[in-house]
Amino acid sequence: KAGVTQTPRYLIKTRGQQVTLSCSPISGHRSVSWYQQTPGQGLQFLFEYFSETQRNKGNFPGRFSGRQFSNSRSEMNVSTLELGDSALYLCASSLGTGDNQPQHFGDGTRLSIL
Amino acid sequence: GNSVTQMEGPVTLSEEAFLTINCTYTATGYPSLFWYVQYPGEGLQLLLKATKADDKGSNKGFETTYRKETTSFHLEKGSVQVSDSAVYFCALTALTSNTGKLIFGQGTTLQVKP
Numbered sequence: 001k002a003g004v005t006q007t008p009r010y011l012i013k014t015r016g017q018q019v020t021l022s023c024s025p026i027s028g029h030r031s032v033s034w035y036q037q038t039p040g041q042g043l044q045f046l047f048e049y050f051s052e053t054q055r056n057k058g059n060f061p062g063r064f065s066g067r068q069f070s071n072s073r074s075e076m077n078v079s080t081l082e083l084g085d086s087a088l089y090l091c092a093s094s095l096g097t098g099d100n101q102p103q104h105f106g107d108g109t110r111l112s113i114l
Numbered sequence: 115g116n117s118v119t120q121m122e123g124p125v126t127l128s129e130e131a132f133l134t135i136n137c138t139y140t141a142t143g144y145p146s147l148f149w150y151v152q153y154p155g156e157g158l159q160l161l162l163k164a165t166k167a168d169d170k171g172s173n174k175g176f177e178t179t180y181r182k183e184t185t186s187f188h189l190e191k192g193s194v195q196v197s198d199s200a201v202y203f204c205a206l207t208a209l210t211s212n213t214g215k216l217i218f219g220q221g222t223t224l225q226v227k228p
Contacts, residue, residue, distance in 0.1 A: 004157075033215065043203065043218040056215050090157050092216075100146040100165040100207070103216060105157035 004106035006091050012112045018079040021109045025072050025093030032074040037088040086113045116141040120204050120219025127226050135189040135222045137204035145206040147187045152201045194226045
């Protein structure tokens with residue numbers, strides 16, 4: 001069974017640009033969550049989608065947005081990039097949204113802002 | 115709000131040594147608890163899960179026990195190997211209805227020397 005697939009693996013952008021990251025969940029999983037990982041702040045929750053609806057959102061500015069498609073694939077978009085947005089962005093999928101549903105992570109997209 | 119406090123690293127051990135990584139939590143009710151491991155250049159892999167008090171999780175020689183009375187779920191392994199070198203994260207679910215959002219500890223780096 002294929003795992004969570006994130007594309008691209010690496011991305012380099014400059015300040016002010018925008019970026020779109022993609023995540024394909026494990027087949028049959030309907031919930032997708034996004035996390036930002038940085039050395040200073042650790043792992044922080046961005047948002048969670050289930051059945052194309054955003055169920056939960058973390059404490060990030062409106063420049064960070066996402067969506068989920070009918071096949072459960074998800075994208076996140078960051079506009080007007082800042083240096084502080086450099087991070088590893090991780091996507092995780094789970095069967096549903098229950099609190100005992102383990103989340104399975106992809107290998108992440110490493111975003112570097114110059 | 116819910117939070118997780120994890121033992122600071124790095125932890126350096128010799129091969130076959132005993133490992134304990136401490137993790138305590140603050141939460142209302144009974145959250146589900148998880149241990150994840152991150153190898154260099156990869157995403158997070160689910161290592162252990164415990165969903166109720168006194169649950170014991172075991173996988174690849176790693177063990178944890180969900181101890182409600184001390185609000186802890188420490189990670190243990192009787193004999194570590196060089197291949198166990200990685201960053202370990204404890205996490206809990208936020209206990210908000212209809213969400214699987216994870217709250218992570220800051221991570222503990224383990225280095226095992228031959």
